[in-house]
Amino acid sequence: MGKSVVIGVDLGGTKIATAAADLDGSLLSKVIKPTCPERGEDAVIETIVDSVKEAAASAGASKGDIKSIGIGSPGPIDPKAGTVIFAPNLMWHNVPIVHMLEGILDLPVCLENDANVAGLGEYRFGAGKGSKNMIYITVSTGVGGGLILDGEIYAGSFGMAGEVGHTTIVNDGPLCGCGNQGCLEALAAGPAIARKAQACILHGEETIMTEMVAGRVEEITSKTVGEAALAGDLLAKEIVDKTGEYLGIGVANLINVINPDTVVIGGGVSNMGELLFAPVRRTVEKRAIKAAFEKVKIVKAGLGTDAGLVGAVCLALGQV
Amino acid sequence: MGKSVVIGVDLGGTKIATAAADLDGSLLSKVIKPTCPERGEDAVIETIVDSVKEAAASAGASKGDIKSIGIGSPGPIDPKAGTVIFAPNLMWHNVPIVHMLEGILDLPVCLENDANVAGLGEYRFGAGKGSKNMIYITVSTGVGGGLILDGEIYAGSFGMAGEVGHTTIVNDGPLCGCGNQGCLEALAAGPAIARKAQACILHGEETIMTEMVAGRVEEITSKTVGEAALAGDLLAKEIVDKTGEYLGIGVANLINVINPDTVVIGGGVSNMGELLFAPVRRTVEKRAIKAAFEKVKIVKAGLGTDAGLVGAVCLALGQV
Structure with missing residues (x-):
């Protein structure tokens, strides 16, 4: 068993950036993959799942070492329901991304709007x-x-x-x-x-x-x-x-x-x-x-x- | 010993409204006095002290029954320091109203901007x-x-x-x-x-x-x-x-x-x-x-x- 990690996913219309980090928030690995939204939402979800596994592996962590996943997505999103309400760049409409990922990965997943998430990053580790x-x-x-x-x-x-x-x-x-x-x-x-x-x-x-x-x-x-x-x-x-x-x-x-x-x-x-x-x-x-x-x-x-x-x-x- | 009450004070440029309420927030009494800011800040503080005592008495409470005092004041105010930074209607500039009232009444006093306070009232008991x-x-x-x-x-x-x-x-x-x-x-x-x-x-x-x-x-x-x-x-x-x-x-x-x-x-x-x-x-x-x-x-x-x-x-x- 490796050390505990968390995974962050920055979901965009052109690329998906995924990182594993230790529990202090230090990035341990980074994986970038094209989003290809035209392949449909299931394919995008699959790319996220692969990225999560790769980011963890690059950080020397097994799936069991992953404690949780955070996702920033284009919005509006519904953080409580865990759905992307509408994202033109992804061609998504009411996609229950949290439910889908939790079903596949059996890990707690948290969803927020991408600008809110970037703000949180700046607040904790950046100019804020x-x-x-x-x-x-x-x-x-x-x-x-x-x-x-x-x-x-x-x-x-x-x-x-x-x-x-x-x-x-x-x-x-x-x-x-x-x-x-x-x-x-x-x-x-x-x-x-x-x-x-x-x-x-x-x-x-x-x-x-x-x-x-x-x-x-x-x-x-x-x-x-x-x-x-x-x-x-x-x-x-x-x-x-x-x-x-x-x-x-x-x-x-x-x-x-x-x-x-x-x-x-x-x-x-x-x-x-x-x-x-x-x-x-x-x-x-x-x-x-x-x-x-x-x-x-x-x-x-x-x-x-x-x-x-x-x-x-x-x-x-x-x-x- | 009567029942426990709290006191609310709505401090304005022309009048000071003061009420005693029970711990459910139901108003038990109401006292209105002119502010007369031209008499100076000590006189205004004295009027507030008198109003607090009268409002408590009208509600059948003694001073010992008063649990706390909340004040809404024209602002800007500094809620942490308990000071009114600037209030043209009161002719006040950096008045440490919380410190002054706590010194006289020996009770916890909480200060907030008047619009914030009115908003809180509407939120708890009004249209909000x-x-x-x-x-x-x-x-x-x-x-x-x-x-x-x-x-x-x-x-x-x-x-x-x-x-x-x-x-x-x-x-x-x-x-x-x-x-x-x-x-x-x-x-x-x-x-x-x-x-x-x-x-x-x-x-x-x-x-x-x-x-x-x-x-x-x-x-x-x-x-x-x-x-x-x-x-x-x-x-x-x-x-x-x-x-x-x-x-x-x-x-x-x-x-x-x-x-x-x-x-x-x-x-x-x-x-x-x-x-x-x-x-x-x-x-x-x-x-x-x-x-x-x-x-x-x-x-x-x-x-x-x-x-x-x-x-x-x-x-x-x-x-x-």
Whole structure:
């Protein structure tokens, strides 16, 4: 019999990352497999089961050494029922993933929304370490969020808390995929940043971004904009600054309601660094309650793409 | 020796309401005294001490029968230190009210922000009874709020959570007293409603409100607007509808972040009833995550002006 381990699974639309960790949360092994959601939910479940076994074996643990499994999944999910309610990237609708995995593996399985799980990872082992109440915001293709209050994921009454990306920032703003107008996601996520740059170029604005994509303006992404801004391009800097301002309105609203000690911002767009964080802080200073702003730290996420995996391990540890 | 009681104190800028209650939370007596903050903080503390003794006596309890005291105060307050950080209506700045009262009365005293306390009252005995996670919003001269999560006041890391009134609703909206632009309070509180009506009349719009105040347009209050709207006045109805829309944006943002099962709206402006609640619900339906909207109840507060007093009693009961 080897040493006791827990398993964390970060389930995504393109890949499934799985890690074994010891009971202190230190990662011992990591397995990455493609999700291939088009093969159907049973095949995805099978891939998860294989990953769990492989991750344990790589860590020198047998199946009997696994104490519990934590899973972060795209949502909305129902943490009590253990079902993924709806996940377009997985083409899943009401999939009882916890029941399915417990049936096969005969181990306790805990499910949470992926942004909540990544937030938990940052809280325990990342940029939020030592905080009491933390807000996690991830800005990439979408804008997601998680609230970690007093050491625990706060999932709300029905598992849907933390949908920061769909708070209204500009009441007559652009349409969002969710049907609302002016959501933070419609203003500050990667695609919104790219669209803004493309529209400005089509309106004749001069920028090095045109060269960067060799004239193929439709290939501009938020990464292009971030790189151009870092290189000093005025249009790109302006777009990043405005993105930070929108994000700042969202963060200020969250600070006024939640009064956290720490706000952690992650996801690909957060790699723009101070060019993004400076307008976020400037806007929060203007819009948040002064005493709340003075006491809050607004910091970049510390775990990068591992946040979800580390958080899933933390989720599993909560079951031991 | 009489029966055990707790005391709740609702400290306001104009009056101090104090009640004795039995250990089930049933009110046994009620004492109202003017605050007279201009007489200084020691005089106000003395009035509270007198009120506590009178409320206990009226309930047939001696001082030895009092188990604990709960106080709701205008904020921001520091619940851990037991101080009122800043309360313009009381002309208070860093007043250690808990320490002062405990020194005089030799009883455990618990302090919380008044909106949080009123929320707690609605949660335990009012419109939020039976809920798990509830948001309380009070709309009167200002807009305040309180979060009651899993049975407890959620005060945040520094006691400032629930400042719903200062979330940004219209990013280039009117200036708010807090220094920000387009806060919910600057758009939907009583004074904003009255100002909107006055401005429309000065721009020549026809309305029965002009008659209602005998031409003294400056005397129009949000109550005038509410009454005119109920009487079918088109301008007043339009203003109330727009107020409900602003409030709905704020409520939708809160629902997306907190995912509560119940939102309770109180305060004088909530007396406009369905004329206000219909546009709130319409806007929330448009702007909140569908699954979260479908499960949330948005209801009028049930305890009226007693919410703060009942909540203060609940706070005291938490100390027993």
